[in-house]
Every structure is written in structure tokens, then in C-alpha cells.
Amino acid sequence: MSQAHAETTYAQDELIAHYRLMLLIRRFEETLSDLFGRGEIPGTAHFCMGQEACAVGAVAALRPDDLVTSNHRGHGHALAKTRDPKRLMAELMGKATGFCGGRSGSQHLCCIDKGFLGSNGITGGMVPIAVGAALSQKLLGTGRIVLSFFGDGATGQGVFHEAVNMAAVWRLPVVFFCENNGYAMSLPVEKAFREPSVARRAAAHGLPTATVDGMDYFAVRQAVEDAVAQARRGDGPVLIEAFTYRFCGHSKSDECAYRSREEESCWRERDPIVLMGERLQAAGLLDADAGKRLADEVQAEVAEAVAFARSSPLPDPATVQEFLLSGSYSGD
């Protein structure tokens, strides 16, 4: 699909909804950062600001009943798949109304009823789980796809290659989506790998690969739609490498001493939300008033999520042993 035609191919309402969702992810994390500063969020969190077009563009290519796995930088993935900022905020505050009853925090989020199989603090840890889920879908004949998000750093893990190989051999319905943001913590991709291209390394496993501008919602969506079509046909997995950037530090304590302010501002000029807004405006789908209305709506929705989370109860201490083991745990 040509750049010029992308805006007219998709339904206008859907494009506006996806632009709004990207805004929601950004405002949600900005608010979260503030809540962290106030001591309202226990544990840690890794923000995805700058990477919103990857989460929203990729999930846009799925059916609602498809499945998603995430990584440690998972708030955008979770919001794109569940569209439920209230339960996410409650989970991050450790409240009983959260996705996992307040037990997971940022690093082990999951929402099975919406097909969000989980974030994970173990780098690369969800890739084999995505492959296992894809094997289940194939054996059960559900026709569902699994979309697996991970970072460039995860591709240095042995288990990543084992999982991609197995998916290729068994032609499993999985789309591997690498958000290459140039760094694993402070380590630049060029220093971590003699061959920095994730797509070239993955291609050695015998599956098709594609690279895409991860700041461009339309490009991401198109690449994932093509990959999903192949996987859904039964022709096996595809790996997509999306070039993107995290606008914030790796985690809350990172001051980004390993990268230059010039590099940061170059990428900020390609803010995926601004880029999508400009595309929608140029196509006559969004004007300044509508943009302002959406921004106000999103602000209100995040405030509502915060109010919901704050007013929710903490988990009942009497339930502390629930979910530790399936079946009947006697406490012995």
C-alpha cells in the first residue's frame, strides 16, 4: 500500500480511535511517572514513551481474539490489547481490582480474558511462551495468531533463537515483533552484536523477515497485516524488526548518560503521535479542534483510571496464598 493511500484504506473512525489510543498510552505513562514520584506505585516500571506506534499499529492488525505476549516494557502493549486503563492503573497500584488482583505490578501483567498473555521481567522470557501458545492454537485449530513483542536485547538470549527456530520448523501462527530501540539498558545494539540487524540474524532460521519504521503507525500496521495474513494461511511465522526509540530512560533511575542529547532530539522530532496526527490532518481526517477534544478526553480518561485505582481496595491479606499453586494447596 502506498503512503498516500494508507489513510483512505482504513475506516476513519478506526484511525481516530487508534490515534486516541496512542495519546492515551502517552498520557497514562506521564501520569504514572508523576504517581511514582509521589510514592503511589510500588515496585518498578519501564516506560514505552516513543514506542506507541509499535504497540498500537501492530495490535491494529490483529483480530480481537488473537493473542499477545509482551516484555518488561509492556504498558503500551497491555493498553493496546485490553483498552482498559482502569484495571491497568489499579494493577500498577497493587489494588484488588487490577488485572491480576494487584499481585503482578508492571512486570507480570496479564489479562487472559482479553488475550493479553503477559509482560515478563525476564528478558526474552515471553518469546518461547508465545511459541507455545501458537502451537496450542495450531493443534486446537482456533485460527488465532500470537503476536510476540520483544526488544533488540532479547535477541541475544539463547531461548529467543530456540523459540524462533521451533516456530519456523513447525510453521506456527506467530508474528515476532522486535521493537529495536537501539539499546538494551545502556548497551547500544552495535556493541552487543557483530551483526546488529535483528532481521538478518533471524533470517538464518529460515523465516521471512521485514524491517519497518517503528515511528510510523501506518507502516507498522501494514507490515504486521502482511505477516498476520501469512501466519493465518498456515504458512508459518514472520519476524518484523521495527526501528524505534524510547524517549525516557530504561527505568525510573536511568539518566541516559550513554546517549547524546542530540540523538534524543533527532528521534523526538519523529514522535510517532505527532507524525500520525500530521498524517490524519493532511488527509482531512482531523483538525485542531478535534485534536484538542481528543486530548481532553484522554486526560479525563486517565484521571478516571487514577481515581478508580486510588479508591479500590488492596487485596485481602486472607487471600495471600491464592494463585500460588493450582488445585488445592493445603498450606503444608
Ligand SMILES: Cc1ncc(C[n+]2csc(CCOP(=O)(O)OP(=O)(O)O)c2C)c(N)n1
Ligand atoms: C534474563 C535477563 N537478563 C538480564 C536482565 C536485565 N535486563 C532488564 S531489561 C534489559 C534490557 C532489555 O533490552 P531490550 O530487550 O532491548 O528491551 P528494551 O528495554 O530496550 O525495551 C536487561 C538486560 C533481565 N531482566 N533478564
Ligand SMILES: [Mg+2]
Ligand atoms: Mg532495546
